[in-house]
Each structure stands twice: as structure tokens, then as C-alpha cells.
Amino acid sequence: MKLVVVIPALNEERSLSSVLERIPKTVHGIDEVETVVVDDGSIDGTRRVGLEHGAHVVTHPTNMGLGRAFATGIDTALRRGADVIVNLDADGQHPPEEIAKLIAPLLDGSADFVTATRFADPELVPDMPGIKRWGNLMMARLTGWACGRPFTDVACGFRAYSRNTALKINIFGTYTYTQESLVDLHRKQLTMVEVPVAIRGVRQHGRSRIAHSVLRYGVRTFTILARAVRDRLPLTFFGSIGAVLSAVGVAAELVVLGNFIIAGETTPYQSFTILGAIFLILGAFSFLTALLADMLGRVRETQEQLLYLEKRRYYDDLTQEHVAFASNGTQATATTPATEKERVPAGRQ
Numbered sequence: 001m002k003l004v005v006v007i008p009a010l011n012e013e014r015s016l017s018s019v020l021e022r023i024p025k026t027v028h029g030i031d032e033v034e035t036v037v038v039d040d041g042s043i044d045g046t047r048r049v050g051l052e053h054g055a056h057v058v059t060h061p062t063n064m065g066l067g068r069a070f071a072t073g074i075d076t077a078l079r080r081g082a083d084v085i086v087n088l089d090a091d092g093q094h095p096p097e098e099i100a101k102l103i104a105p106l107l108d109g110s111a112d113f114v115t116a117t118r119f120a121d122p123e124l125v126p127d128m129p130g131i132k133r134w135g136n137l138m139m140a141r142l143t144g145w146a147c148g149r150p151f152t153d154v155a156c157g158f159r160a161y162s163r164n165t166a167l168k169i170n171i172f173g174t175y176t177y178t179q180e181s182l183v184d185l186h187r188k189q190l191t192m193v194e195v196p197v198a199i200r201g202v203r204q205h206g207r208s209r210i211a212h213s214v215l216r217y218g219v220r221t222f223t224i225l226a227r228a229v230r231d232r233l234p235l236t237f238f239g240s241i242g243a244v245l246s247a248v249g250v251a252a253e254l255v256v257l258g259n260f261i262i263a264g265e266t267t268p269y270q271s272f273t274i275l276g277a278i279f280l281i282l283g284a285f286s287f288l289t290a291l292l293a294d295m296l297g298r299v300r301e302t303q304e305q306l307l308y309l310e311k312r313r314y315y316d317d318l319t320q321e322h323v324a325f326a327s328n329g330t331q332a333t334a335t336t337p338a339t340e341k342e343r344v345p346a347g348r349q
Contacts, residue, residue: 249279
């Protein structure tokens with residue numbers, strides 16, 4: 001069993017060293033531990049620090065966003081033969097010492113995906129601004145509604161994936177990936193588990209590139225989540241819109257009907273008749289859109305299954321080539337961190 005720890009990083013020279021030093025060299029149930037740092041276009045010494053600590057470093061030529069850095073990290077981990085993948089932040093908020101606790105449900109087969117939660121255990125809730133705590137709660141409720149199951153924390157990036165789960169996940173958002181990935185995994189009926197972990201509420205150095213503006217973070221995250229629900233749960237997305245529009249239309253018509261029964265005339269609510277009819281038509285159109293989108297969603301499911309099978313074949317072949325290359329007496333070259341600057345072409349997901 002090989003564990004690959006993926007660390008997306010943007011200008012984290014000051015904190016990355018401490019994070020890398022704290023990653024355990026041995027983990028119960030794991031034969032090999034490897035670290036991958038995804039340098040998302042840093043302009044400081046992030047890449048140098050990663051290489052100095054023995055990590056395999058992949059560098060984006062420009063800043064491409066956390067969502068893209070996450071996708072690059074998953075791709076790199078699979079290329080390097082990972083059986084279990086742990087993702088953690090480079091800012092020092094996530095405790096690498098808890099990796100064994102995080103991956104335990106994967107190793108015992110009780111989960112396909114594990115995410116750390118800061119809020120399930122009242123004794124482990126970190127100190128953080130109240131507005132951020134409230135925003136996390138609202139986003140957890142919204143994501144839970146979309147997935148049809150409760151979550152206590154949907155924004156924590158300290159997560160673990162089995163190889164099979166990593167092969168199935170598909171992320172399109174570049175700004176962040178945390179909420180979108182939960183909707184994606186729920187749609188694919190993978191078992192998700194939350195594990196309480198003590199996590200720092202604030203960064204050790206600097207400020208967050210993602211959540212430094214709560215309003216901006218909320219708007220962009222909500223947009224990504226809405227698109228994820230639209231693409232992966234189209235019947236729920238368009239059906240909910242249709243239900244709201246139809247409810248408004250029915251309410252308007254009931255006002256007219258009630259006034260007619262009481263007063264014997266539609267005055268002064270004649271305009272409600274037209275307004276109600278418009279909303280009912282829009283509601284019916286939304287329901288029709290929901291059915292069509294659901295049909296396209298079934299096509300998407302078939303395509304994603306084919307993509308999964310192709311990805312599994314592709315990455316399994318790469319792993320076999322890696323093992324064969326190492327067995328030919330060049331293991332040091334095959335398994336040591338890259339010494340030359342590895343870059344990901346712009347636009348690659």
C-alpha cells in the first residue's frame with residue numbers, strides 16, 4: 001500500500017517546511033509514504049523548500065487556482081502509483097500527525113472518502129471569526145441539502161481518498177474544490193465519512209488566498225456549488241426551481257379565486273390572474289427542463305463511467321511501467337523526487 005500526501009501551495013515558503021517535516025515517515029497499514037507538492041505559480045521559495053525536504057514538486061507556470069492545483073495533485077499521485085491519497089493545506093492549519101487517524105476508515109474498508117471535520121466534536125472547534133463559522137454552517141447545510149445527507153464541515157481540505165475514489169472524481173471549478181467534490185462523490189454513490197480532527201482556526205503565516213474575503217468566498221463558492229448541483233443533480237436543481245415558480249403561480253391564482261368566492265368579482269386582483277398564469281407556465285417549463293436535463297445526466301453518467309475505466313487502465317499502465325523501470329536497477333531514479341523543474345501546461349486540468 002502506497003500513501004501519497006498531496007500539498008497544494010501558493011507562496012507558502014514560511015509554513016511549508018514545518019508541514020513537510022511533520023508528515024509521518026511510517027503509517028500503520030502503509031508500506032510507502034511519498035509527498036507531492038503542487039506549486040501553483042508561487043513567486044517565493046515554495047518550490048525550493050519542497051525539493052529540499054525530499055518532496056516531488058509539480059509546478060504550474062502561473063497561478064491556476066486551488067481547484068486546478070487539487071486536480072493536478074490527484075493526477076500526479078495516481079501517476080506515482082498511490083493506493084491512498086491524502087490532501088492537506090500548506091499553511092500549517094492541518095495536522096499531518098493525524099494522517100493515520102484520517103485514513104483509518106479507508107484501510108478498514110468502511111469508507112471510500114474521508115474528510116476531517118472541525119465542528120462535529122464541540123471540544124475540537126477551533127477559534128475563528130464568527131462570520132466564518134456562520135458561513136461554514138450555512139454552506140454545510142446547503143451542501144447537505146444537495147447531497148441528501150448531513151455534513152458538519154464541507155470546507156476543510158484535510159481529506160483522504162482511496163485510489164478508486166480518486167479515479168472517479170471529476171472537478172471543474174478552479175477557485176476551490178471542497179463542496180463540488182462532495183456533490184460529485186455523492187452522485188457516484190461513494191461512501192463518505194467525517195472524522196473529527198483538531199485543526200487550527202487561523203493560519204500561522206499570512207492570510208488565506210481563498211477565504212480572506214468572506215463575501216467573495218461565499219459568492220464564488222455558492223456559484224461553484226450551484227453549477228455542481230445543476231450538472232450532477234439536474235432533476236433536483238431544475239425541479240426545485242419549477243416547484244418554487246409553480247407555488248408562486250398557484251398562490252396568485254388562489255388569491256383571485258378567494259376574492260371571487262367572497263366578493264363575487266376578481267377586482268382588484270385581475271392582474272394576479274395573468275401573473276399567476278405566467279408563473280405556472282414558467283414552472284411547467286422548468287419541470288420540462290428538469291426532465292430533459294435528467295436525461296442528459298444519464299448520458300453524462302455513462303460517459304463518466306467510460307472515463308473512469310479509461311483512467312484506471314491509463315494509470316495502472318503507468319504504475320506498472322514505474323515498477324518495471326525500478327526493477328531494472330534504476331530504482332533510485334524512478335522513486336526519488338524530481339530534480340528538474342516539472343511543469344504542468346497552462347489549461348490542463
